[in-house]
Amino acid sequence: xxxxxxxxxxxxxxxxxxxxxxxxRIRDLLEKEKAKLEKELQEPxxxxxxxxxxxxxxxxxxxxxxxxxxxxxxNYGWDQSDKFVKIxxxxxxxxxxxxxxxxVQFTERSFNLLVKDLNGKNYSMLVNNLLNPIxxxxxxxxxxxxxxxxxxxxxxERKWEYLTLVxxxxxxxxxxxxxxxxxxxxxxxxxxxxMYEEGDDEMxxxxxxxxxxxxxxQATGNMEL
Numbered sequence: 002x003x004x005x006x007x008x009x010x011x012x013x014x015x016x017x018x019x020x021x022x023x024x025x026r027i028r029d030l031l032e033k034e035k036a037k038l039e040k041e042l043q044e045p046x047x048x049x050x051x052x053x054x055x056x057x058x059x060x061x062x063x064x065x066x067x068x069x070x071x072x073x074x075x076n077y078g079w080d081q082s083d084k085f086v087k088i089x090x091x092x093x094x095x096x097x098x099x100x101x102x103x104x105v106q107f108t109e110r111s112f113n114l115l116v117k118d119l120n121g122k123n124y125s126m127l128v129n130n131l132l133n134p135i136x137x138x139x140x141x142x143x144x145x146x147x148x149x150x151x152x153x154x155x156x157x158e159r160k161w162e163y164l165t166l167v168x169x170x171x172x173x174x175x176x177x178x179x180x181x182x183x184x185x186x187x188x189x190x191x192x193x194x195x196m197y198e199e200g201d202d203e204m205x206x207x208x209x210x211x212x213x214x215x216x217x218x219q220a221t222g223n224m225e226l
Contacts, residue, residue, distance in 0.1 A: 012038040030108060074114070074126035083158045086135070088112075088151040090126060095119055096146050105142045105151055109134045112151055114142070130166040133157065 015035045022028055078089045095103065095116060102117040110131045116124040131153065139154030155161075163169040200208070 008038055008042050012042065071123040071125050074124055077126070079164050081155075081161055084155055086131075086153040086155060086161055086164070088128075088153070088164075090114065090149045090151070091147060092116060092119060092124060092149060093147050095149055096144055100144055103142060103144050103149055105140075107135065107137045107140045107153070109137065109156075112140070112153060114149065114151060116149065128165065132161050132163050132166055132169060133159070 012035065015031055015038065019028065019031050019035065022031065074090055074092075076091070080087050080089070098116075098119055102119070104115045104117075106113040106115075111127070111129045112131075112135075113128075114124075114126040134156040135153040136156050141152050143150040143152065163172065
């Protein structure tokens with residue numbers, strides 16, 4: 002069976018990576034993968050091997066990239082159901098290459114798509130920091146006419162407002178800190194308050210001075226009336 006030698010090679014590579022990585026999060030991910038590979042080597046079963054061929058083999062057993070350069074995929078669409086987040090990538094002619102040339106590696110918070118030797122080029126798409134955790138074992142990919150469908154199985158059946166945490170933070174930063182329909186002077190006060198809280202001593206003195214002068218002008222205007 003060709004699966005066992007490949008598992009051994011994967012295990013050796015994970016062990017090599019563990020010797021050089023320093024970040025705790027990456028080490029934890031590699032330790033989990035190492036334990037998983039060791040378990041599969043000790044207790045191989047037809048069911049486990051079938052699942053490996055179906056879902057994980059494309060992730061772990063990456064053949065050498067063929068000649069030609071790699072194009073990073075930036076255009077895609079996504080949708081969701083109760084159980085899956087679905088990412089649609091349009092690649093003309095992808096259904097005509099061997100299905101094993103389309104590989105996806107999943108982790109709890111990312112996926113990495115590699116399409117090899119499509120019209121003399123390779124295509125890759127790495128999405129990190131997914132909004133919510135996914136289940137690696139339940140995630141997969143499908144090749145359709147001129148399209149790759151990446152299916153990330155949700156760990157919890159809830160609606161995703163965004164695909165990634167980065168997208169969420171970016172959109173939240175764009176939101177105004179005050180209501181557009183509110184009094185404009187109230188919006189200005191909110192901005193001044195934020196500047197005061199975040200500013201240094203010089204900034205605070207400048208804002209205080211502007212505030213006092215503004216109050217004095219208002220008082221003078223009321224007296225003239």
